[in-house]
Amino acid sequence: MFDLITSKDSNVKNDVLSGITVALALVPEAVAFAFVAGVEPMIGLYAAFMMGLITSAIGGRPGMISGATGAMAVVMVALVAQHGVQYLFAAVILAGLLQIMCGIFKLGKFIRLVPYPVMLGFVNGLAIVIFLAQLGQFKVTNAAGELQWMEGTLLYWMLGLVALTMAIIYLLPKLTKAVPASLVAIVTVTALVHGLDLEARTVIDFVRDLLPADQRDTATLAGELPSFAIPMVPFTWETFMIILPTSVILCLVGLIESLLTLSLIDEMTDTRGRGNKECVGQGVANTVNGFFGGMGGCAMIGQSMININSGGRGRLSGITAALVLLGFILFAAPLIEMIPLAALVGVMFVVVIATFEWASFRIVRGVNKEDAFVLFLVTGVTVIADLAIAVVVGVIVSALVFAWKHARHIEAKSHIDNDGWKVYELDGPLFFGSVSHFKDLFDIANDPNDIVIDFKDSRIWDSSGIDALDTLADKYEEQGKKLHIRHISDECRSLLRKADKFVEINVVEDPRYRVATDKLA
DSSP, rough: OOOOOSSOOOHHHHHHHHHHHHHHHHHHHHHHHHHHHSSSSSHHHHHHHHHHHHHHHHHSSSTOOOOOOOOHHHHHHHHHHHOOOOHHHHHHHHHHHHHHHHHTTTGGGGGGSOOOHHHHHHHHHHHHHHHHHHHHGGGGEESOOOEEEOHHHHHHHHHHHHHHHHHHHHHHHHHOOOSSSHHHHHHHHHHHHHHHHHHOOHHHHHHHHSSSSGGGGGGOOOOOOOOOOOSSSSSSSHHHHHHHHHHHHHHHHHHHHHHHHHHHHHHTOOOOOOOHHHHHHHHHHHHHHHHHOOOOOEOHHHHOOOOOOOTTSSSSHHHHHHHHHHHHTOOOOHHHSSBHHHHHHHHHHHHHHSHHHHHHHHHHHHOOOHHHHHHHHHHHHHHSSSSHHHHHHHHHHHHHHHHHHHTTEEEEEEOTTTOOOOOEEEEEEEETTTTTHHHEEEEEEEOOOOEEEEEEEEEEHHHHHHHHHHHHHHHHHTTTOOOESSSOOHHHHHOOOOOGGOOOOOOOOOOOOOOOOOOOO
16 A cells, blocks of 8 residues: 555665664664663663674675564563663573574574464554554653653644654655655754754653653763673573573564564565574674673564665665664764654654555455454454564464364275275375364275275375374274275385384385475575
8 A cells, every 4th residue: 555665676875874764763762672671771772783783794684674672672671670681681692692593503494384364463463563652752751750641732743743754754755766755854853843943852852751850861872882791690500590581582582573574574675585594693693782781682673664665775774774873872962862753753653554564454355264363363462462472373373273274175085996996095184183084084894805095195294194094004904904005205104103014005106295495594
C-alpha cells in the first residue's frame, strides 16, 4: 500500500545521508532502552555505537542497523537489579561468544524454519509495538513527578508537528530524491520549533523525565569514548552459573530478532543476506560491548526500516550512523538534545506504516483458517509478550498444524501382481501423526502370503514411522506371511532393525534425495 523505499541500489551519497538520519533516531531509543535495563543512558548510547559499527562492518546484512533494543533490555533487568551492571557486562560477553558459536556451526540456517504466516505476524506485531512505543512520547511529568498525557497547547503542537513530519516524508520524494526525506523532515521541524519558539518537547526533555528529580537539571547526552575494561566480577563457577541463563536468553533473542529482520530486508530489497555471517557479526559486537561498557543489543527493526526507506543499502550507511552517533556524544550533544520529539515520532509513524503488511488483510481472506490463526496469534503474542516468544510460539503452532493436516494425507492403492503378491502403493508421509491411519490401511487377515509396500510416492520421516513398519511386519509374521518393502531411502533402510531379517528391500530402484547446503547461508 505504501512504497516509501527511495532507492533499490547502494551508493555513497544515499548511504551517508541515510546514516545521519538513523543516528538522529537512535539517540532517544538507546536512552530509553538503557533505562528499561536499569543502567545509565551512556551505556545504551555506547551499545548503539558499537553494535552499529561492528555489525555493519562484518555482519551478513548490509543496510541493517543494530543497537540497544527493548527485547534485550527486558531480559537484562533482573540480572542488573540483583547483581549489578558488571555482571551484565559479563553476561553480554558470554552471549556474544554463544552467538559466534552459532555462526561457526551454521545454525543461522534454521531461520528457514519460520513459516510465512509467522513472518507476517512478526512484521505486523512489530509495527504495532513500534506504534505503541511512540505513544509514550505524548506523556509529560506533572508536578507530583508522575507521567500523564499531554493536554492543551502542548498536545496540539505535538500532533501538528508529527503530521508535518509525516507530510514532508511522504511528499518530498515526489519532488526530489536527492536527500532522504526523513532527514529533511527532522531538520525542518527542528528549525521551525526553535525559530518560532514553539511549545514542543525535545530529546533532553525526554531524558530528564526518565531521571530522578535531583539529576534533571544536570542531564546531558555528552560523553567520552568508551574504554576497555574487564568486567569486575569473580572468575568462579558460581559467577558463570549466575550469568549463563541470562546469556543464553540474550543470545537467542538477539539472533531471532536479527535473523528475522535480515529476512525482512532481504524481501524488501530483493537481495540475500548471509545468516551465519550475521550471527558471527552480532556475537563479535556483543563481546566487544561487554569489554567496553555497553549493554549489548541486536538488529533494530525500526531503525533498519528508516535506513532502507531513506535509501541506505550498503555497509557505509550503518557505519555512518554509528560514527555520527559517536560524534554527537563527543562533540554535538547540545544539537541532539534540541531535536523535537515530534519529529522523531513522525519518522517512526512512517516506519510503522511502511513496516505493517497491509496486504495481510487481503491474504487472510484467501488463505486457509490455520494460516490466518497463526498470523493473528503471532501478532498478538508479539504485542503482549515478546518478539522471540511470538516467533517460537508461531513455529510450534505451525508445526503442529502441519502435522495434523498431513496426518490425514496418507493413502494406499492396492492390487495383485502377476506373482500373486498383494502390492500396497503408499501415497503420503509416514510419521508420528499418520501412524494410526497407516495401520488401518492393511487387511492382515485376508492378505496373501506375500505382501509388498511400495514407498515410491511416500517417505518415512521419523522413528515412529519405522516402529509402525516394524509392528506391521511382526503382525504379518504372526500370520505366517512375509512383508516386502520397495523404494525405501538409504536413511530409512539403515533404521530398520527388527524387520531386516524378514523384510525384502529393493535396492536398485531406491531413489536418491538431495538436500540444501550451507554454501550460501
